[in-house]
Amino acid sequence: MIHKLLKRPQAIIGLCLIAIVIVIAIAAPAFSPHDPELVNLSQKYAQPDAEYPLGTDQLGRCTLSRLLYGARYSIGISLPVLLILSVIGLIVGTFSACAGEKADHFITILCDVFIAFPSLIIAIAVIGVLGNGPQNIAVSVVIATWAWFVRIVRSYSVQEMGKDYILAARISGCNTGKLVFRHLIPNILPQFLVYVSTGVASSIIMVSSFAFLGLGLPSGTPEWGAILNDARTVLYSHPELLIYPGLCIFVTAAGFNLFGEALRDILTPEEDSL
Template sequence: MIRETLRNKQALTGLILIAFVSIIAVLAPIIAPNDPNKIDLYNRFQAANAQYPLGTDQLGRCVLSRLLMGASYSLGIAVPIILVLGTVGMTVGAAAAYASRRLEQVFLIICDMLMAFPPLVLVLSLIGSLGQGMVSIFAAIFVSMWAWFAKVVWTYARMEKGKDYILASHIAGCSGSRIVFCHIIPNILPQMVVYVSTGAASFILMISGFSFLGLGFAAGTPEWGAMLSEARSHFYSHPTLVVYPGLCILLAAAGFNLFGEALRDILSPEEVSE
């Protein structure tokens, strides 16, 4: 599978973009040329120069340094939350598919109740209650989205549950937990890897959207969505202040989407042919 992935141009492009943004997110505090939060009103709207490679913004802050640090905020929330959601969704969804009918119904009712509310409404309510900060955003997204992941896993797990190898495992005396963790989950893992990869792109856009609306992060945080929000009033006079963070969001989301879609084509070619 690794060889097929590296041979696929779309998957390789997505991997390169993901690796590039990830390296920047990790090394941002080291490679940032200036303090991203330092305000210098005497150097407002500076053009690109040796000290400020991409110029300065409306408060005299280094644009390049803020863009680099923005990767840390976007990926620092999107990647951990997608991993946690994927793990919880896999465990709860697969277990619910193999549980008793009554427990399965309870699971479906809880999921349907949470999915009835738009995620934005739940996130707004939770952030309003928990306050601003990365922890609040993490908790709000998890509470509002775990049911979606668990329901997808439940759907795949129900399909696997009806196959002959599950019946054979049951006849052979395998326990329920062994069937779930050693048979069902490994067989639905490829589909979930695709779902998780494309979900990471959605969370990057979601986090940037919340920041654009002024939710979750304190004012002045060097996050891409927040930078877009701050620069929109200067779009006509200094459009690059909007273009730069917009391109960063686009590249980061495109990397995960390209990789996820290519991985789907590699792992499930029958779905593509249909």
């Protein structure tokens, strides 16, 4: 599969963008020329120079340092959230498909209730109850979007349930637990990985949207959405302060989407032929 990925330009571009963002997130302290939260009003709106490569913001904070640390928050929250959602989706979704009509009906209705409400509204309500903090953002995103992951896994599992190998497993006396972990999950995992890889971009955008609305993170946190929010008041006088974090979000989301699309073309080629 790696050989096939390396033959696709979109996969290579996506992987390069992802690798760059992850390296920046890990090594942000080494790359940052200043403390991202250091206020220096004497350097307010300083022009780019050797000391401040991208200038400073309304409080004299180094724009480049804040952007570099912003990758830590966006990636550091989004990836653990996707891991938790993947585990919930795989276990609950496959169980729903093979545990019987009553259990499936109950889980489907529960998912429909959560899906009926906009994810952002649910997440905002959860943050309002739990308060600010990166961990609370993660919890709110999980609560707001778990139903979507369960439904997509259930749809994959229902397709698999009609195949001969599932019937043979049931005839051989395979119980629900073995059916889920030995047969269903390994066979739907390629399709699900495609969904997860494209879901990273959505998770990053959702986390940034919270910060943009002033929710979830303390004031002054160097997160891309928060930087956008701080720069709204100087849209016309200093538009670059909005452009920089917007580009960071765009490039990161594009990297995961490009890689996800390439992965989809390789793992599920039959969908392209329909």
